[in-house]
Amino acid sequence: MSRISLSRHLITQQHAGTISADLRLLIEVVARACKAISHAVSKGALGDIMGEAGTGNIQGEAQKKLDVISNEILLEANEWGGHLAGMASEEMEHPYQIPGQYPRGAYLLLFDPLDGSSNIDVNVSIGTIFSVLRCPDGMAGTEEAFLQPGTQQVAAGYTVYGPQTQLILTTGNGVFGFTLDREQGSFVLTQENIQIPTTTKEFAINMSNQRHWQAPVQRYIGELLAGKTGVRGKDYNMRWIASMVADVHRILNRGGIFMYPRDNREADKPGKLRLMYEANPMSFIVEQAGGAATNGYQRILEIQPEKLHQRVAVFLGSKEEVAQVTQYHQTDL
Numbered sequence: 001m002s003r004i005s006l007s008r009h010l011i012t013q014q015h016a017g018t019i020s021a022d023l024r025l026l027i028e029v030v031a032r033a034c035k036a037i038s039h040a041v042s043k044g045a046l047g048d049i050m051g052e053a054g055t056g057n058i059q060g061e062a063q064k065k066l067d068v069i070s071n072e073i074l075l076e077a078n079e080w081g082g083h084l085a086g087m088a089s090e091e092m093e094h095p096y097q098i099p100g101q102y103p104r105g106a107y108l109l110l111f112d113p114l115d116g117s118s119n120i121d122v123n124v125s126i127g128t129i130f131s132v133l134r135c136p137d138g139m140a141g142t143e144e145a146f147l148q149p150g151t152q153q154v155a156a157g158y159t160v161y162g163p164q165t166q167l168i169l170t171t172g173n174g175v176f177g178f179t180l181d182r183e184q185g186s187f188v189l190t191q192e193n194i195q196i197p198t199t200t201k202e203f204a205i206n207m208s209n210q211r212h213w214q215a216p217v218q219r220y221i222g223e224l225l226a227g228k229t230g231v232r233g234k235d236y237n238m239r240w241i242a243s244m245v246a247d248v249h250r251i252l253n254r255g256g257i258f259m260y261p262r263d264n265r266e267a268d269k270p271g272k273l274r275l276m277y278e279a280n281p282m283s284f285i286v287e288q289a290g291g292a293a294t295n296g297y298q299r300i301l302e303i304q305p306e307k308l309h310q311r312v313a314v315f316l317g318s319k320e321e322v323a324q325v326t327q328y329h330q331t332d333l
């Protein structure tokens, strides 16, 4: 079998007219940064990457050393690439100002540099999530430039640092998976046109929050737990890795539904996950793979963002299940 590297795949896409040369180079730079993060992750206790950084981020969460290291790797790799008009990250309150770049590049890059931070120190899968938007004319350097609905994304992807490092990518033309060949130092195409099965018997939710859930989620999960004896008429299995990347990766490969609903713990927060650099890129990938993604009421990709670090409820994965839980929210209005 002839091996197709990420670079070759992207050149083919460029020649087919689905991506620009600049977008191709931008994705190459992000992939190179993810390789460096993968390398750091794999060192574990042998590198200075475990434990707390001793700082906090804009979300009020304690940063791990690897959160900070991954953020720096992505910033440094991309700031001189010339393809960007701006970068925004989970770990930074405001967009990063690209130093002295004239003329500015056409794209905006958003990322969650290290997803699943609570799993770093216990050697469980973690990841990086990214989203690319076009910068509207004359808005480079502003925060408003980033506030575009997910439908405007021109590329989205994630890297999962698990038993293998894999990069999953969409540029709006299907979903492709690449596995890192450490000896060659390149990502190799290992999955083409990934499709999520429409039906499933597997769900992912943090059950410890059950008492805080609102009525539509109580009803939906209650029915799944009732299994064969309930209205759904089949038994369901449950998985929760607590790394969105790893949970979504499983769903992309064998189906399932992932949920992080809004709950009653903090009524002013519409969920835990962040719209711009977690939910939007994952929703773009999931829809491109034939799945669905909503916040219970509407397509996540159609939400007009108001803030860079906005939170959102997330239901994504196999179409049939996402439709069911969304219907329970809508009938509960």
Ligand SMILES: O=P(O)(O)OC[C@H]1O[C@](O)(COP(=O)(O)O)[C@@H](O)[C@@H]1O
Binding pocket: 090, 112, 114, 115, 116, 117, 118, 206, 242, 243, 244, 245, 260, 272
């Ligand atoms: O610990 P909880 O509440 O189950 O949350 C798990 C969720 O939090 C997250 O870890 C948040 O991501 P970060 O590590 O980037 O903050 C998601 O990946 C995951 O789905």
Ligand SMILES: [Mg+2]
Binding pocket: 112, 114, 115, 116, 244, 278
């Ligand atoms: Mg995250």
Ligand SMILES: [Mg+2]
Binding pocket: 067, 090, 112, 113, 114, 115, 116, 117
């Ligand atoms: Mg993170």
